[in-house]
Amino acid sequence: MAKKKTAARGKPAKQKSMTLPLTFLAVLGTLAIFATPTALVLAIGMAPSLVAVFMENRPGAYTAKCITACNLAGVLPVLRDLWLTGHLLSQARMMVGDPIVWLQMYGAAGVGWSLVWLAPLVAGVFADAGHDRSVAKLEARQEKLREEWGDGITG
Numbered sequence: 001m002a003k004k005k006t007a008a009r010g011k012p013a014k015q016k017s018m019t020l021p022l023t024f025l026a027v028l029g030t031l032a033i034f035a036t037p038t039a040l041v042l043a044i045g046m047a048p049s050l051v052a053v054f055m056e057n058r059p060g061a062y063t064a065k066c067i068t069a070c071n072l073a074g075v076l077p078v079l080r081d082l083w084l085t086g087h088l089l090s091q092a093r094m095m096v097g098d099p100i101v102w103l104q105m106y107g108a109a110g111v112g113w114s115l116v117w118l119a120p121l122v123a124g125v126f127a128d129a130g131h132d133r134s135v136a137k138l139e140a141r142q143e144k145l146r147e148e149w150g151d152g153i154t155g
């Protein structure tokens with residue numbers, strides 16, 4: 001019998017949830033029946049988000065959420081234009097055929113990826129700067145104490 005996978009601390013490894021991708025596909029299927037032009041734009045425009053959901057390898061990580069939010073910010077203006085111009089399948093095909101629309105939708109997802117990669121680096125820089133400032137304050141305080149009490153205080 002095969003052994004179950006275990007996490008680093010001996011706990012059973014959590015299975016990856018398929019709830020979000022299945023929900024997305026169910027909504028897309030329903031939209032395909034009742035609002036085909038919207039479903040077409042969403043299926044093509046939100047593809048980077050679906051890829052991010054499948055690539056996410058840690059439960060509770062925010063990669064897919066960040067990319068989906070940014071991707072949706074790029075797709076919603078296209079959907080708005082589609083809805084305001086009559087919500088026709090021919091209009092949706094024309095929009096999906098426009099490279100600028102692709103750049104808008106996928107570029108927004110790219111911004112999400114850059115946030116995922118850059119945010120930890122920027123946070124690390126700020127954390128290091130705060131740490132360095134704290135060390136400098138403590139060293140200055142230590143120097144004051146050394147001047148007041150002499151070198152014998154340092155042990």
